[in-house]
Amino acid sequence: MTELLLVGVGQMGRPYLEAALRIGCTVRAVESRAAFPGLPVGTGADFYQVDNGLDESWLLGALQAAEQGPPQGVVAFAEAHVTAAALLQDRLGVPGPSLHAATISRNKGLQRMSCAARGVSQPEFLLVPSIADAREWMAERLPVVVKPLTFGGSVGVEQVSTIEELDSAIERRGEGKLLVEGAVSGPEFSWEALVRDGSVLFENVTAKETTEPPYFVELTHRCGHRFEDPKVAQQVQEFTRLVLDAIGMRTGLAHLEFRLGPDGPVLMEVAVRTPGDHIAEAVCLTYGFDLYEGVVRLALGLPLDDLIQREPVQFAAVHHPDCPPGRITGIEGLSEIEAHPFVQRVSLNRGIGDLVKPLSSSSERIGYALVVAPTPEAREETLAFIQARLRITTVLDG
């Protein structure tokens, strides 16, 4: 019997479990104590508990699960699972992104260094032990972006545009290793790809909308984006391959983010794990095949030819509605939106009386809507419909 070991499941990793069981694997899955109670028992999967969500803890769980007999494949779900999975893949000699790519995925400083050495287009950057060490560098290059090396969800990422903001950032942020970068302008995209032995088997471009500086919180993702200008399409093709080469990507799912500047794509970051914000589900809907099954098959060394579709069959988007900060006093239009034929799902995580903070990271968003439309135009109309009809009113606490 083929066995798959899944490091991390959460909610959004469930489709890996389902895909593996569907294709007849037995599954061992590692999950943290906090998420353990929500796991789907009785599905035939065996679950192994780890103490907490730290990278190191996942490794112990993954090794303990592997002790029961070596699995034929190992899949990492999210960013914190990448290192444990790569260590195990390396030890067992099964397919994976590579220890090199996984290590780089977990550290934005290593990303900048390895990409600089390969000539990947990326912002000017400086890595410093403490933000105060970068004061002069930043002051000469404003606006700049300051970011921690290992967080996600835009936590701790901020644009600094004036000397006053610079001094306030130095005061607020204190000690600790940090990356500072020139601020790149231009529209932002992500790129999701299934890769085997460094070769791209499937790829998708997602157009992004974020909040304005200083915090750049992701609000809308539109999958199946096509660059109309063939020169840009070619640049993106070459750029994405160069990034994979720079990080030493072997086999699995790659997710990179870039801005399109006047001279072409500029790297924001790269990761070898499932993209967040339901993008993987939106990719599945857009292309009409199960991307998660694709990842499971790659991990097990199985063929993909009869699975993947390279052209969109419909157009999915994930939209995170926003509202003014304050306490929620009213939510209108929800049932109208849910009834829209191109709205697949709406999920709000706040209700009347709940507090909404000013948006500075992804976790502060109040929910999302998943849209699936037959054409890009119908998708735009649906997104406009949501924005017009969903009214979330707030008051500031007195």
Ligand SMILES: Nc1ncnc2c1ncn2[C@@H]1O[C@H](COP(=O)(O)OP(=O)(O)OP(=O)(O)O)[C@@H](O)[C@H]1O
């Ligand atoms: N040098 C830069 N120039 C312009 N914008 C930037 C720069 N660096 C980061 N950003 C913006 O900040 C966002 C978050 O940065 P980054 O992706 O590095 O952090 P993150 O916490 O990993 O984000 P997430 O997990 O949400 O993808 C980017 O998607 C981009 O919009």
Ligand SMILES: [Mg+2]
């Ligand atoms: Mg990012």
